[in-house]
Amino acid sequence: MTKRFSISQLILLVVALALAILWLAPIAWAVATSLKPESETTKIPLEWIGSEITLDSYQLVLGTGGIVKWAINSTITAVITTFLTVLLSAMAAYGFARTQFRGQRALLAIILAGIMVPPQVLIAPLFAEMVALGLVDTWWAIILPQVAAPLIVYVLYKFFQDVPPELEQAAFVDGAGRWRVFFTIVLPLSRPVLAAVSIFTFITTWNNFLWPFLVSTDPNTMTLPVGLANVVQGTFGLRYAQIMASVVLAGLPLLVVFVLFQRQIVRGVAHTGLAGQ
Amino acid sequence: MTTTVAAPAAATPAATEAKVRRGWTQHGLLFVAPFLVIYVVFLVWPTILGLRMSMSSVNIAGTNDNMVGFDNYAEAFADPRMWRSLWNTVVFTVLSTVPLVLLGLGFALLVHHLRFVQWLWRLSFFGPFLLPSAVVSILWLQMIYPPDYGLINGTLGTDFTWLTDPSTAMFSVVLTTVWWTVGFNFLLYLAALQSIPQHLYEAAAIDGASAWDKLRSITLPLLGRTTALIVVLQLLASLKVFDQIYLMTGGGPEDSTRPIIEYAYDMGFTGYRIGYASAVSYILFAIIVIVSLAQLRLFRKRAEGSS
Numbered sequence: 001m002t003k004r005f006s007i008s009q010l011i012l013l014v015v016a017l018a019l020a021i022l023w024l025a026p027i028a029w030a031v032a033t034s035l036k037p038e039s040e041t042t043k044i045p046l047e048w049i050g051s052e053i054t055l056d057s058y059q060l061v062l063g064t065g066g067i068v069k070w071a072i073n074s075t076i077t078a079v080i081t082t083f084l085t086v087l088l089s090a091m092a093a094y095g096f097a098r099t100q101f102r103g104q105r106a107l108l109a110i111i112l113a114g115i116m117v118p119p120q121v122l123i124a125p126l127f128a129e130m131v132a133l134g135l136v137d138t139w140w141a142i143i144l145p146q147v148a149a150p151l152i153v154y155v156l157y158k159f160f161q162d163v164p165p166e167l168e169q170a171a172f173v174d175g176a177g178r179w180r181v182f183f184t185i186v187l188p189l190s191r192p193v194l195a196a197v198s199i200f201t202f203i204t205t206w207n208n209f210l211w212p213f214l215v216s217t218d219p220n221t222m223t224l225p226v227g228l229a230n231v232v233q234g235t236f237g238l239r240y241a242q243i244m245a246s247v248v249l250a251g252l253p254l255l256v257v258f259v260l261f262q263r264q265i266v267r268g269v270a271h272t273g274l275a276g277q
Numbered sequence: 278m279t280t281t282v283a284a285p286a287a288a289t290p291a292a293t294e295a296k297v298r299r300g301w302t303q304h305g306l307l308f309v310a311p312f313l314v315i316y317v318v319f320l321v322w323p324t325i326l327g328l329r330m331s332m333s334s335v336n337i338a339g340t341n342d343n344m345v346g347f348d349n350y351a352e353a354f355a356d357p358r359m360w361r362s363l364w365n366t367v368v369f370t371v372l373s374t375v376p377l378v379l380l381g382l383g384f385a386l387l388v389h390h391l392r393f394v395q396w397l398w399r400l401s402f403f404g405p406f407l408l409p410s411a412v413v414s415i416l417w418l419q420m421i422y423p424p425d426y427g428l429i430n431g432t433l434g435t436d437f438t439w440l441t442d443p444s445t446a447m448f449s450v451v452l453t454t455v456w457w458t459v460g461f462n463f464l465l466y467l468a469a470l471q472s473i474p475q476h477l478y479e480a481a482a483i484d485g486a487s488a489w490d491k492l493r494s495i496t497l498p499l500l501g502r503t504t505a506l507i508v509v510l511q512l513l514a515s516l517k518v519f520d521q522i523y524l525m526t527g528g529g530p531e532d533s534t535r536p537i538i539e540y541a542y543d544m545g546f547t548g549y550r551i552g553y554a555s556a557v558s559y560i561l562f563a564i565i566v567i568v569s570l571a572q573l574r575l576f577r578k579r580a581e582g583s584s
Contacts, residue, residue: 019401026420122327210520225412
């Protein structure tokens with residue numbers, strides 16, 4: 001083994017600390033501002049801590065703003081999207097990896113080609129479709145287009161292909177059907193990759209802006225990022241402490257999720273990102 | 278991820294695999310069907326519909342829907358604001374991709390070689406990536422960039438015009454983007470670094486290689502595939518930029534930051550010309566497909582060359 005501590009380690013540590021402070025500073029500044037009395041938020045020279053530390057802004061934001069409602073909307077839409085995406089993608093991926101049917105190759109090719117379609121360029125036709133279906137200002141308008149995620153199918157398809165068929169074979173011999181094998185053997189076996197894909201989908205959905213922004217004009221169906229953007233764009237005489245309190249509250253859930261699920265998220269990003277290889 | 282799977286024990290893997298694959302054929306389509314319905318309705322159909330729209334004069338109300346052939350495309354190619362937004366998109370893509378790849382690599386190398394408080398570095402460098410674009414934009418617009426009380430000018434005692442000057446606005450948007458998204462590349466590089474076999478370094482150490490030698494002749498070459506992947510993911514992500522620019526500058530000042538997605542959005546949703554907006558979108562779509570296919574070919578050539 002190498003030495004546990006050396007000069008080079010010390011230098012690296014100092015560099016890393018400096019960069020980490022630099023990288024965390026904007027977030028720390030948001031937190032610091034949110035804890036100041038409103039009158040001191042734009043003081044020059046800058047002060048990290050105001051004359052008092054107060055939670056007034058949080059109280060005001062939570063009490064009067066729509067932020068709680070938007071957080072609930074975001075949670076519901078992100079959970080439903082993630083559940084549907086992972087379930088339907090896993091079923092499709094399994095169908096492609098383990099069964100045979102007419103037209104299978106053509107269908108798989110069509111789905112893989114879909115990976116190249118950027119959702120951002122489809123906003124106009126998708127919007128027209130949502131108007132025609134009467135789904136504007138509903139959660140389904142936010143959820144359904146995000147469920148059509150060919151990349152997730154591809155990631156899971158690759159994974160299922162690598163699962164040794166012997167594991168399923170035993171269950172078939174015992175007389176279990178395809179569906180039972182899928183739900184009681186394949187899915188539990190795939191828990192790590194499913195967790196990775198779920199977390200990735202959840203993060204993407206929670207943070208999505210453009211599409212939810214287009215299809216929710218009613219404050220009651222808005223997600224957190226859309227509601228927040230509307231508040232800031234429509235506010236005269238900005239109240240910085242309150243805005244930063246909103247920003248902290250909106251950013252907090254995923255940071256907490258990250259701290260709790262660090263390993264899965266790291267794996268999720270690595271896995272989903274590497275799927276293109 | 279395959280490590281979670283128990284080692285196969287059966288004697289005739291080929292036979293069993295064939296059996297598992299061949300059985301229950303009639304269920305195959307049922308597994309695929311639910312996804313397929315959503316996929317066709319919300320991805321395939323809008324892709325076709327968008328192409329049709331781009332050749333029509335349809336407005337946001339869905340009326341005046343006459344087919345005009347390639348008129349919208351001809352108009353777009355003659356439209357200086359389309360070219361400006363396309364140019365802005367290219368500038369943003371180039372300016373953001375370089376630091377996002379290099380810093381991602383730098384952070385990963387740094388963290389990989391540190392034995393202390395790994396969670397802290399991961400949280401610091403990756404944390405911002407978890408924030409919604411709206412949160413990041415509002416934070417930087419309201420509290421980091423303002424001329425006097427903003428965190429940067431306030432700390433440094435400068436009065437740099439970040440987002441309000443056409444010559445600096447794009448740079449500022451890129452800076453925010455780098456801060457926000459570098460964590461993703463950082464994690465990809467970190468994962469790649471951790472998968473390099475340790476014995477390569479031990480062998481090099483026996484040969485008396487310095488840290489620099491090891492980096493140059495082991496680490497960087499073995500990161501080649503990851504770098505190629507990160508570059509293409511980054512190019513594709515940057516070409517689609519919208520959120521932070523729309524929220525921080527609205528495309529201004531003087532159109533200096535407006536990306537092509539925003540131009541399409543403006544034309545379609547505030548200018549009411551959905552047909553024209555679709556044509557602009559499909560021009561970007563074509564560019565993205567070309568970049569993807571070029572990358573695919575590059576990957577293939579590399580894979581053939583290395584095998």
